[in-house]
Amino acid sequence: MRDDQGNESSSSAERHFCGMCGSHLWLFSPEWPELVHPLAAAVDSDLPPPPEHVDIMLRYKASWADVPQAEQAEGPGFKHFQEYPVESIEEWHKRHGMLTQD
Known part of the structure; x- marks a missing residue:
């Protein structure tokens, strides 16, 4: 990831994937330990x-x-x-x- 000045940084976020197909399912970041961020494409219920x-x-x-x-x-x-x-x-x-x- 690059900031506005072009400096590179890495994210502390952890991406989690399906063990069978490898699809990205959700993301966790230690910066917000109370949250889990599901990937919208992984939601399989009607909204x-x-x-x-x-x-x-x-x-x-x-x-x-x-x-x-x-x-x-x-x-x-x-x-x-x-x-x-x-x-x-x-x-x-x-x-x-x-x-x-x-």
Whole structure:
């Protein structure tokens, strides 16, 4: 990973994979020990449609990546951020009433 000045750094995150097929399943970072970050493609249960779409880290997107602008997308609820938003993933889920507790 490179920062804005081009300096390389390594991540302390640990990626976890399926022992049978090798698919990336989830990520753990000791920086946030209470969290596990599943890869969206590994979720195999039905989920409700999201109340809004959020595109982040657009400053670093590939030139070929097509990100529809809010006025081109169908309906309201599209947000774009050049880097990470201030709102956390947990806060986003709380704001939309979608945070589930075990």
